[in-house]
Amino acid sequence: MAKKRIVILGGGESGVGTAILAKKEGYKVFVSDKGKIKDKYKEVLEHIEVEWEEQQHTEAEILKAEVVMKSPGIPETVPIVRKLVAKGIPVISEIEFASAFTSAKIIGVTGSNGKTTTTKFIYHILKSANINAGMAGNVGDSFAKQVAETKVDWYVLELSSFQLDGIVDFRPDIAVLTSITPDHLDRYENSFDKYRASKFRIIMNQTASDHFIYDADDENITDWIKENTVQPRQLPYSLQEKQKDGAYLKEENIVVKINNTEFNMPTSDLTLQGKHNTKNAMAAATVAQLLRIRKETIRESMENFQGVEHRLEKVLKINNVQYINDSKATNVNATYYALESMENETVWIVGGVDKGNVYDDLLPLVNEKVKAIICLGVDNQKILNSFGNCVDAIVETQSMGEAVKMAYRLAEKGDAVLLSPACASFDLFENYEDRGRQFKEAVRNL
Missing domain, CATH: 3.40.50.720 (NAD(P)-binding Rossmann-like Domain)
Incomplete structure (x- = not known):
């Protein structure tokens, strides 16, 4: 042949x-x-x-x-x-090609925000439970390379909408959808509906024996579910409403209920704080419950999970000012979570390549928490127009080193300096990781 x-x-x-x-x-x-x-x-x-x-x-x-x-x-x-x-x-896509050559079970994770943290969270719990698992997709080695070179029982795959656009038969046993907010619209003819449909491709081949875990507080997700047929069994998670099957909050405790079994854990025991991290933890705990991992193991792994580089990563404290690297915030919604979690007056470093951003949602948070803005982008006009009236100082800079030095001048004792660009990285950086590393380097050189 x-x-x-x-x-x-x-x-x-x-x-x-x-x-x-x-x-x-x-x-x-x-x-x-x-x-x-x-x-x-x-x-x-x-x-x-x-x-x-x-x-x-x-x-x-x-x-x-x-x-x-x-x-x-x-x-x-x-x-x-x-x-x-x-x-x-x-x-x-690579995901479609490689999945045909593995008999491992697959957990697929997608969403505009939270997918990397949730993928690593799930993988961390599986490894702690001694499950033979691989992690791939947008993180780690490529999925195809792992399928060629290793044999595992489970894969945890972080999937972007672009990877899902290229699937035909790919079918995860468990699909996780963390959030949908306008992102990458430049690739979807500026149509939010097309972008959203592309995220939902993760469940298109699933059957009634598969599972679909999603954020029930996200209207962009729940509206789509109301209007479309969903084959897999649904396990929603929510900070606002009790769920019959799925995860919810009860007096500051995460509760996960599946088939009449229940898992509980106080949110105060999570290493990663902030509402969005509670949701990521809920999604991961739901997967763990489905796999019948011991409750003690789930609890321990959730208590010691360290999170992801470049996502609200505390770098250093200098003169009692905390420097925080959130370079992974490449869209407005990710930056919203970052600003929401700030407890001190903040000097905010923002900007890069704008993918059609609308900054309106950030206004209340900027008014409440941000004292100065440092722009780090090619065209900062939109940022200047949106926030010029809300802060005491707004300056434009040409390099990461310059931006960090400016932040050092503007920040006072007890403040925080937050790099949360809300944009893709541009010519100054190879990618968001490089941008985050340059930030950390510049902070260490202060």
Whole structure:
């Protein structure tokens, strides 16, 4: 039988992971990247003897594919993808490709905010319970690479809407949806409905024997559920209302109820404070209850879970001013949670590439908690217009070092300095991680 030919667009983590798995499964593989491929990835491709090209897409080669795996960062609208679709060649995501080659059970986590913390939270509990599990998707090694190289019983996958856009048969046993707020609308023709539908693809192949865990306080989620058929069993969680099945708060205790079994834990015992973290904990505890993990193990893991780098991460206290790195806040809603959790007067560093942000929701919090704003973006006009009248000082800066020095000047004893950009990172930084690291470096250099 002739080998099936797969073309992989994008030579990053997901692309190279897919190449490893495809090669192992006997595919003929060609990797094509419009940009440069990092040396560490080239070495892997050379080692597994896969053909690759960079800084170009050779159309003749690509259109010979029987199936194409597209990196999540490449929009559907680029010419080569349009040509593939017009030719009827399936264009799928790494998640779709890899899931066909594993018999492990899958927990898929998506949402505009909270998905990384919730994914790591669930993985942490599974590991504490000695369950043989892998974590992949947007975190850790690529899913395809792990499927090729390891054998586990469970995968916890953090899934972006872009990854879900490329699924056909992918079906998680447990789906978690943490939140839906306008984000990445530039990729969805500025349509919130299209973006929301893309998040809900996580449950499209689920059946009545699967489970769907979601935030019942989020109207963008509950409105969709009212209007659409949902096959899996629903386990909502809420800070506001008691749930028959699912998780809720009762006198500052998290309660998780499934099949008449109940798990309780005081929110004061969670390492991660703030309402949004209580919700992330509820989602993780619900998964743990479903897997019948011992209550003692769930409790212990929830008490010692440290959270995620670049998400409300306390860096240093200097002259009694706390510096906090929330570089992972790449949209307004994430920054809303950050500002909501601030207990001191705050100097706020904000800005980057605006993905169509509307800042209105932040106004009450800025009025209440923010004393000064430091802009760190290419075009700060929207930020200046939105908050110019609410704070004593608003300044524009050109680098992270400059922004941190300015914050140091503006902050007084007892204040906090918060990097929570509400935007994607731009040319000054490779990505939000790099932005967060530069912030921490600049703080340490004060």
